Amino acid sequence: MMNQSWRDAWWLVKFEFNKTKWSFLLLTLVLVVLTMMFATTLTDYQEDKVFIDLFFLGAVTMAPFMGRTKNFSLNRLYGDFWGSPYFNFLKQTPVSEKVLLRSRFLLFGCQSILLNFIILTLFYAFSTLVRESYSLQTYLIFSILWMIVGLITSSSIAAAEFGSEMRMWKIVFYCIVFYGGLFTSAVLYYHYTEFGVLGGFFYLSEHAPLMALLIGIVLLIMNFVGWKIYSVKIMHTVNYL
DSSP states (O other): OOOHHHHHHHHHHHHHHHHHHHHHHHHHHHHHHHHHHHHHHOSOHHHHHHHHHHHHHHHHHTHHHHTOOGGGSOEEEETTEEEOHHHHHHHTSSOOHHHHHHHHHHHHHHHHHHHHHHHHHHHHHHOHHHHHHSOHHHHHHHHHHHHHHHHHHHHHHHHHTTOEEOOHHHHHHHHHHHHHHHHHHHHHHHHHOSSOHHHHHHHHHHHOHHHHHHHHHHHHHHHHHHHHHHHHHHHHHOOOO
16 A cells, blocks of 8 residues: 555656656657667667667667656756756645655656567567567566666656756766767777677676676666665755745
8 A cells, every 4th residue: 555655746647647648658659660660670680789779778868858848847947057847846835855756756767667668568579580589588687677777767867857056068068978978988888899788688688687687676776775865965955946
């Protein structure tokens, strides 16, 4: 049985999803079409690994942002303060911090699981190469690992909704460092390994499933606890008025 704070958090999740459902459904439709296109045309992962990896990574990292309408997405609200107009409004209501915290992580976590479940199911159903190359057990473990990646990403997005004050030059600098580091890591990874990102996850799922799942779960818990502490700190320091 859920206690009152969880019920209130779930009510906020359903309310917000109802307000953004059309943009979310449009995003889901686009992902369905792209997944089926990649799955049905995939004949050699080694040749197409960069495009397949980019699609899956983009679906995990960018989709939660793209499925948000203006009032529910991150915006520059005033001065150097960036946050969600909807969350900023909720913070000025009698809703408890515990409910707000749980609703953010519930919302993005549920969206991540749903989107990844659709993508992974369609990818297996329509890709002859994947079905012939990997057993159902291996694909299930791969799917769980990939959903863990999605949940880790969704936690960071949920924490961003609590807002922060940041000058534009810092945002540009952090973006350059983050995406520059990501690009450099990708170049080195593809240069020194024979398989791509998905190939690496499939390799772990097939040869070290228990270790991979254990590490993934530990990282997920550490990630959630870290972002939870950060979010509580932000709520106590930011002026939402």
